[in-house]
Amino acid sequence: MVTRKRHVGHIDTEPIYVGQTIRLLVLGALLFATFLFSFSIGRYGVPVKEVIRILLHKLIPIQQTWTTEMETVVINIRLPRIMMASLVGCALSTAGASYQGVFQNPMASPDILGASSGAAFGAALAILLGGSTRMITFAAFSSSLVTVMAVYFIAQRAPGLKVVNLILAGIMVGSLFTAGTSYIKLVADPSNQLPAITYWMMGSFSGSKLAQVAFVVVPMALGMIPLLLIRWQINILTLGDDEARTLGINTNRLRMIVILCATLITAASVSVSGMIGWVGLVIPHLSRKMVGNNYRYLLPASMITGATFLLIVDNVSRNLLAVEIPIGILTAFIGAPFFIYLIAKQEKTI
Amino acid sequence: MSIEIRNLSFAYSLRDVLRDVSLCAEDGQLLAVLGPNGVGKTTLFRCILGLQQQYKGNIFIDEIDAHTLTPRELAHKIAYIPQTHGIAFSYSVQDMVLMGTTHQVSSMGVPKQKELDAANGALEKLGISHLTYHNFSKLSGGEQQLVLIARALAQNAKTLLMDEPTASLDYGNQSLVLRQVRKLADDGYTILLSTHNPQHAIWYADRAVALLNGTIAAFGSPDDVVDAALIEKLYGVTVRLIDTAQGMLISPVI
Numbered sequence: 001m002v003t004r005k006r007h008v009g010h011i012d013t014e015p016i017y018v019g020q021t022i023r024l025l026v027l028g029a030l031l032f033a034t035f036l037f038s039f040s041i042g043r044y045g046v047p048v049k050e051v052i053r054i055l056l057h058k059l060i061p062i063q064q065t066w067t068t069e070m071e072t073v074v075i076n077i078r079l080p081r082i083m084m085a086s087l088v089g090c091a092l093s094t095a096g097a098s099y100q101g102v103f104q105n106p107m108a109s110p111d112i113l114g115a116s117s118g119a120a121f122g123a124a125l126a127i128l129l130g131g132s133t134r135m136i137t138f139a140a141f142s143s144s145l146v147t148v149m150a151v152y153f154i155a156q157r158a159p160g161l162k163v164v165n166l167i168l169a170g171i172m173v174g175s176l177f178t179a180g181t182s183y184i185k186l187v188a189d190p191s192n193q194l195p196a197i198t199y200w201m202m203g204s205f206s207g208s209k210l211a212q213v214a215f216v217v218v219p220m221a222l223g224m225i226p227l228l229l230i231r232w233q234i235n236i237l238t239l240g241d242d243e244a245r246t247l248g249i250n251t252n253r254l255r256m257i258v259i260l261c262a263t264l265i266t267a268a269s270v271s272v273s274g275m276i277g278w279v280g281l282v283i284p285h286l287s288r289k290m291v292g293n294n295y296r297y298l299l300p301a302s303m304i305t306g307a308t309f310l311l312i313v314d315n316v317s318r319n320l321l322a323v324e325i326p327i328g329i330l331t332a333f334i335g336a337p338f339f340i341y342l343i344a345k346q347e348k349t350i
Numbered sequence: 351m352s353i354e355i356r357n358l359s360f361a362y363s364l365r366d367v368l369r370d371v372s373l374c375a376e377d378g379q380l381l382a383v384l385g386p387n388g389v390g391k392t393t394l395f396r397c398i399l400g401l402q403q404q405y406k407g408n409i410f411i412d413e414i415d416a417h418t419l420t421p422r423e424l425a426h427k428i429a430y431i432p433q434t435h436g437i438a439f440s441y442s443v444q445d446m447v448l449m450g451t452t453h454q455v456s457s458m459g460v461p462k463q464k465e466l467d468a469a470n471g472a473l474e475k476l477g478i479s480h481l482t483y484h485n486f487s488k489l490s491g492g493e494q495q496l497v498l499i500a501r502a503l504a505q506n507a508k509t510l511l512m513d514e515p516t517a518s519l520d521y522g523n524q525s526l527v528l529r530q531v532r533k534l535a536d537d538g539y540t541i542l543l544s545t546h547n548p549q550h551a552i553w554y555a556d557r558a559v560a561l562l563n564g565t566i567a568a569f570g571s572p573d574d575v576v577d578a579a580l581i582e583k584l585y586g587v588t589v590r591l592i593d594t595a596q597g598m599l600i601s602p603v604i
Contacts (some may be wrong), residue, residue, distance in 0.1 A: 096423075104439075105438060106438065106439065221441060226488035228460040229457075230457060230458060231460070232455065233452065235445070235449060236449055236452055238437065239449070240437075242396075242430075242432075243430070245399070245401060245421050246399050246401070246424075246429070246430035247423065247425055247449060247505070248421050248422040248424070248425030248452055248453030249422075250421050250422075292442065292445075293440060294445050315551070324454065
């Protein structure tokens with residue numbers, strides 16, 4: 001046979017996605033700086049140098065150069081709040097990125113399966129019944145898990161495409177719980193319960209306690225560690241079920257594990273912080289722009305960036321005005337315009 | 351590496367798609383699967399790939415019943431090369447090819463140097479190393495198809511299933527892809543390839559099988575079985591075959 005000239009119409013010539021490891025290190029350094037800086041700002045300012053000494057002194061003996069007030073503010077007030085904001089930011093972005101992989105859709109967010117509406121219903125019910133803060137957290141957490149389990153169960157029973165079933169069931173069950181929450185608001189005492197419910201739903205880290213941090217850190221670790229370990233396989237899932245299976249993946253099992261882990265960390269986040277939207281959508285998207293779509297780098301990048309982002313927003317929330325602004329409002333104020341900017345911007349790396 | 355299908359039948363709820371289909375492909379053979387749209391070519395492939403489990407009959411891969419293989423074990427033996435298609439997220443060509451090695455990576459690991467070498471080797475073999483760091487989604491259809499073939503090679507399975515690999519390619523890319531496929535068969539890969547163009551079977555295949563109404567209408571060497579009568583039967587088009595130095599040329603009678 002005659003050898004003909006090779007004919008390949010080639011369009012794009014720019015290499016993409018190189019140096020992700022260095023990018024991750026830079027993001028990590030940024031988080032570390034933000035973390036330390038967050039301790040120093042507030043109504044009672046503490047120099048960063050003293051912050052470092054106070055934190056170190058908990059681990060190794062250091063001569064005290066700071067006042068007792070400084071230590072109280074840093075350790076008792078700011079430490080729990082800063083830890084909580086970073087953990088929740090990290091968790092919500094991880095969950096968002098994971099759901100996006102499962103649903104092969106960059107617009108999926110942590111509440112796609114009704115985790116948030118379920119949590120809101122549980123919290124509202126607990127407030128209506130006069131539960132303590134701990135009760136409210138627990139009710140929100142369990143109600144969120146039950147909601148997603150219901151969604152998953154319905155989607156498994158229905159015929160047809162599993163991914164589409166999950167999304168539809170998520171919308172239906174989610175709106176059912178939203179209706180339930182509305183009804184609780186209607187019958188709640190308008191002088192104290194209704195404002196409490198409304199305020200809870202806006203989301204806030206004020207009054208975070210170390211005990212709460214301890215409560216959420218377990219389910220978050222249980223969700224995030226497995227997701228980090230199987231992050232390569234999430235890539236395969238985004239190719240679609242058939243192709244993933246021929247590449248050797250047990251798609252139903254993998255999807256179940258990813259949904260279970262992502263739901264666990266979403267439920268844990270929402271139960272202590274209330275409804276904080278946009279983080280789980282915007283941060284994975286931003287991370288995709290920075291390190292590409294490969295979950296090997298995307299998942300760590302989302303974790304780090306999510307923690308940094310929520311820390312910064314929480315700093316704004318507690319410092320911008322004399323009265324604290326609920327963080328859920330701020331993430332929407334920052335997240336929505338930022339997202340519009342991202343989608344309008346000329347695509348460079350993706 | 352061989353595939354043997356014995357008395358395969360498959361039905362979607364009420365409609366019979368495949369009835370009592372038996373065929374085999376031996377080591378290093380390129381088997382072209384012909385037949386009109388909706389005749390069950392894709393279903394046949396889906397059964398072999400384990401995507402449809404509810405079939406009657408047996409599929410033996412390397413003399414092992416396919417029913418007893420897990421997805422991971424099956425991926426060791428058969429690689430699937432889909433038609434080029436849009437994907438939700440764009441990956442680099444290297445990542446895309448690396449995904450072929452997934453069945454060799456532990457569930458809780460990421461591809462290592464060994465897998466990277468396999469991916470780069472596959473890209474080199476197909477002559478597309480220059481695309482390694484490019485965005486898969488922005489490649490031309492022919493390049494994407496070659497990348498998907500490279501992914502199958504990185505998968506290190508000796509049997510390749512290709513579902514109409516040339517369906518959305520221009521004239522030049524069709525011949526580019528098919529010549530690469532032919533080379534792979536010469537290197538010892540067993541290849542099942544469905545195609546809409548009977549000419550491709552004559553030019554490139556060792557064996558051809560024609561499906562019609564869920565059964566096998568013809569099976570054998572393409573020179574023997576692909577003739578004017580078969581093409582009229584399959585597609586309802588009157589053609590004549592012209593004998594040339596390059597082999598039989600199918601020409602429609604206008």
